[in-house]
Amino acid sequence: MIAYLEHFVHGNDAESRQDDTDGDVVSSLDGLEITTATASAGKDFGGTKFSKPLAVVRPSSAVDIARAVRAAAATANLTVAARGNGHSINGQAMAHRGLVLDMRAMENHCFRFGAENGSGGLRYVDVPGGALWEDVLKRCVSQFGLAPRSWTDYLGLTVGGTLSNGGVSGQAFRYGPQTANVTEMEVVTGRGETVICSEKQNSELFFAALGGLGQFGIITRARVLLQQAPDMVRWIRVVYSEFEAYTRDAEWLVSLREGEGFDYVEGFVFVNSDDPCNGWPTVPIHPNQRFDPVRLPSNAGPVLYCLELALHYRHSHHPSTLDMEVEKLVGRLRFVEGVKFEVDVSYMEFLLRVKRVEEEAKVKGIWDAPHPWLNMFISKSNIAEFDREVFKKIIKNGVGGPILVYPLLRSKLKDSNNDNHLCA
Numbered sequence: 001m002i003a004y005l006e007h008f009v010h011g012n013d014a015e016s017r018q019d020d021t022d023g024d025v026v027s028s029l030d031g032l033e034i035t036t037a038t039a040s041a042g043k044d045f046g047g048t049k050f051s052k053p054l055a056v057v058r059p060s061s062a063v064d065i066a067r068a069v070r071a072a073a074a075t076a077n078l079t080v081a082a083r084g085n086g087h088s089i090n091g092q093a094m095a096h097r098g099l100v101l102d103m104r105a106m107e108n109h110c111f112r113f114g115a116e117n118g119s120g121g122l123r124y125v126d127v128p129g130g131a132l133w134e135d136v137l138k139r140c141v142s143q144f145g146l147a148p149r150s151w152t153d154y155l156g157l158t159v160g161g162t163l164s165n166g167g168v169s170g171q172a173f174r175y176g177p178q179t180a181n182v183t184e185m186e187v188v189t190g191r192g193e194t195v196i197c198s199e200k201q202n203s204e205l206f207f208a209a210l211g212g213l214g215q216f217g218i219i220t221r222a223r224v225l226l227q228q229a230p231d232m233v234r235w236i237r238v239v240y241s242e243f244e245a246y247t248r249d250a251e252w253l254v255s256l257r258e259g260e261g262f263d264y265v266e267g268f269v270f271v272n273s274d275d276p277c278n279g280w281p282t283v284p285i286h287p288n289q290r291f292d293p294v295r296l297p298s299n300a301g302p303v304l305y306c307l308e309l310a311l312h313y314r315h316s317h318h319p320s321t322l323d324m325e326v327e328k329l330v331g332r333l334r335f336v337e338g339v340k341f342e343v344d345v346s347y348m349e350f351l352l353r354v355k356r357v358e359e360e361a362k363v364k365g366i367w368d369a370p371h372p373w374l375n376m377f378i379s380k381s382n383i384a385e386f387d388r389e390v391f392k393k394i395i396k397n398g399v400g401g402p403i404l405v406y407p408l409l410r411s412k413l414k415d416s417n418n419d420n421h422l423c424a
Contacts, residue, residue, distance in 0.1 A: 025071050025078055026055050026099070032068065033058040033105070041100040046089030047370035051096040054078070058105035062186055062194050062220040065101055069218070070192030072099055082218045084130060084158030089373045092213065101218065103130030103158055110221055111139060113146075116183065123226045124183065129160025129219040137351055140226060147229035147347070149175040153266075153404075154354040160219035166211050168375075168408070170266035170308065173254035176412040178224075179210040186221035194220070230312035233264075233350040234326055236342045237283055238307050238335035241297050243387045245334040246305040250407040251380070252332070253309070261329060264310035266406040269391050271398045272296070272304050278398030285341045295338045302396040305405075307335070310350060371401070377408070 026034060035056050042052045059065045065082075072078040079098035086093055094100065112126040123146060127136050133148075134155035140146045151169045152162055163185075167178025175181060184198040187209050195217070197206035208216040240246035246267070253265045272293075273279040280291035283306055296304070311329075313322055330340070345353075361367040378386050395403065 025075055029057070029068060029071055032064055033060070038100070040086070041083060041102070042094060043086070044089065044091060044093050045087040045371055046091070046373065047368065048089070048372060049091035049094070051091055051094040053081075053095045053100045054097050056100045056102055058102045060105060061109060062188055065188045065218055065220060066192045066194050068099055068101060069188055069190065073190065073192060082129075082160065082214055084161035085132065085156055087154075087157055087161065089371060103128075103160055103218075104132075106130040106220065107132065107135065107158075113140075113144060113226075122183075124223050125226055126221055126223050127159050128221055129158065129163075131159050133157055133159060133162065134352060134355065136224070137348065141229045141348060144226075145229050146226040148178075148181065148224050149227050150178045150181045151351060152178070154358070155352060156355065156358065159222050159224070163210055163219055163222055164212060164214045170264035170310070170406065172412060173265055173407060173409050174258060174263070174412070177211075180412065181225045182210065182222050183225060184223035185209060185219055187217035187219055189217045230263075230347050231315045232313050232317075233345055233347055234311045234313065234322065234342065235285055235345055235350055236309040236311075236326070236330065236340065237285060238309070238330070238333060238341075239283060239296075239339040240305040240307070240335050241300040243305060243384065243391070246307065247383060247407070249333045249335070250307060253307075253329070254407045254409060262309045263312045264308070266308045266404065268306050268308070269303050269395075269403040269405055270306060271396070272300055272302055275398055277400055278403070282402075283341065285343050289341050292339070296336060301392060303391050307333070308406075312347065 035058070036054075038053050038056050041056045043050050057064070057068050059068065069080055072080045077097075079095045080101060081093055081095035081098065082101045082103050083093040084103045088094075106128045107130045109128040109130075110126055111128075111131075114124055114126070116122040116124060123144075125136065125140055125146075125148075132155065133152065136159065137147060137155060140148065150167060150171045152167050153169050162178050163182060184196065184201075185206060187195050187197055187205060189195060189205070195202055195205055197203065197209070199206060205217060209219055240249075250265060250267060253261055256262075268282075270280070270282055271278040274281065274293075276282075280293060283291050309329075311322070311326060358367060391403075391405075
């Protein structure tokens with residue numbers, strides 16, 4: 001179906017002719033679901049930029065997307081933007097007086113499980129680009145006891161959205177970002193062509209679209225690698241007053257081989273105060289836990305550091321064996337004595353932990369507040385200086401939101417034999 005398109009009235013004849021032409025293009029997309037109720041498509045999670053599109057297209061397949069892209073490409077001015085869950089921060093999912101493709105309309109289009117090279121190969125799931133990662137998690141775990149190998153912290157994001165950016169979290173030190181865990185994609189190019197690509201087939205498009213910020217094509221389907229999902233997670237947070245000890249421990253943890261260390265290593269900087277947004281209250285994991293600042297050394301600076309760790313296990317794992325494994329690792333760390341928080345949660349509960357933060361923020365009315373965000377990769381050789389000049393001086397009072405800083409391995413970000421650590 002096609003919705004009624006409002007009549008465009010402009011004071012400038014040239015603008016009027018241009019919009020009449022664009023309106024004719026939209027009207028020509030007969031059979032596609034289109035709406036001019038564009039308020040939500042004119043803003044994003046960043047909350048700092050707004051731009052009203054001409055119309056929103058709700059595609060049901062890659063064929064619909066290709067058709068819309070070809071129609072826009074045939075004009076001189078009409079632009080197209082793919083919008084997943086709208087979590088861009090600088091208007092990347094907007095198209096000023098253009099077409100916004102609502103990728104969530106395709107979220108249930110294709111979910112298919114399989115194995116590379118037959119039943120003995122790597123297991124995977126084919127998912128639509130508009131599917132949320134939290135839905136991928138729930139389907140994979142509930143149906144097959146499997147899960148993707150690499151995640152983002154917040155799973156209310158679309159598959160196509162994070163694959164267009166990278167997809168980095170606490171598992172990336174072992175499996176690489178989400179872009180490193182995809183073996184095949186279906187992509188609609190700027191010419192409106194639907195192309196299947198992989199490392200061996202149309203490889204230039206494959207590697208350009210992964211992390212390409214949507215500038216080389218729209219990801220409509222992705223083949224994501226899976227592994228056996230654990231049942232439970234031992235979730236731990238430990239606090240440091242010295243950045244050197246924090247980075248040394250983090251780098252040691254990510255250097256351990258699989259099966260010898262934690263399955264998740266991340267961290268954050270927080271303010272040495274009772275600030276509810278950036279201070280001590282942000283560290284405890286369970287509502288019954290409390291941060292005791294008396295345990296901090298007297299020479300602790302304006303900011304403190306937290307390592308967040310997780311060890312996967314199954315119900316069959318003996319509790320005493322699990323405790324010994326955890327103690328063997330934690331016992332090597334140089335965190336502030338007594339400032340440790342620990343809980344056991346289900347695998348799903350751990351991965352969806354930020355979902356609870358979202359729900360609380362919505363209740364408080366702060367989820368829709370502006371959310372400027374900056375991601376940076378700092379080399380190991382520069383991270384100490386970054387701590388001195390940025391953490392301890394510029395943002396020592398917090399930024400009104402999380403300040404994540406955690407170790408990655410260069411070798412997991414690209415084909416490299418260099419294992420220098422990075423902190424993001």
